[in-house]
Structures are given as C-alpha cells and as structure tokens.
Amino acid sequence: MSSIRRLLKGLFASVVGIVVIGLLATVVFAVTIFVVSTGASLAGYEPSADYVVIAAALIVVSVILTGGFTPRLSGRSDDEDGDRFDDRTFN
Secondary structure (H helix, E strand, C coil): CCCHHHHHHHHHHHHHHHHHHHHHHHHHHHHHHHEEEEEEHHHHCCCCCCHHHHHHHHHHHHHHHHHHCCCCCCCCCCCCCCCCCCCCCCC
C-alpha cells in the first residue's frame, strides 16, 4: 500500500510541477511579446505580429532550455543533518 501511495504522491508532484511551469511559461511569453514589440518600436521597426510572436517564442524556449540544462548551483553538498542530496543527472 505504501508503494502505491508513494507512486500517487510522485504523480501528483509531477502534475503540479507541469502546471506551474506551464503557467510561468505563459506569463514569461506574454512579457516577452511586450518586450520584443516595444524594442522593435524603439528601434524604429514595425514588424508584423507573426515575427513578434516567433521571436518571443524562440526567446522563451531558449530561456526554458537553458534553465533546464543549468546545474543546481544554490544547493550545498553537506547539510547539518548529514543528509546529502545526490542528483545523478549532473554527476
């Protein structure tokens, strides 16, 4: 029974993580559209909406991928409890 509970807890955490990342990506995308559009206007260009959206999409995708590939630099290797977080992704 505890393995099923652990599985459901992991599934729930994954779903919550996906929803949070989706919401953050949507907000960042909207802000990036505004920044790209404003930057183009300040530079004297009037790009069509298609180019603004594709530029914003490329920027957001690159930011998300960069964040996913960056190692966790804020974590400490030794805790006060003696527990050590072992992330084999970056080892």
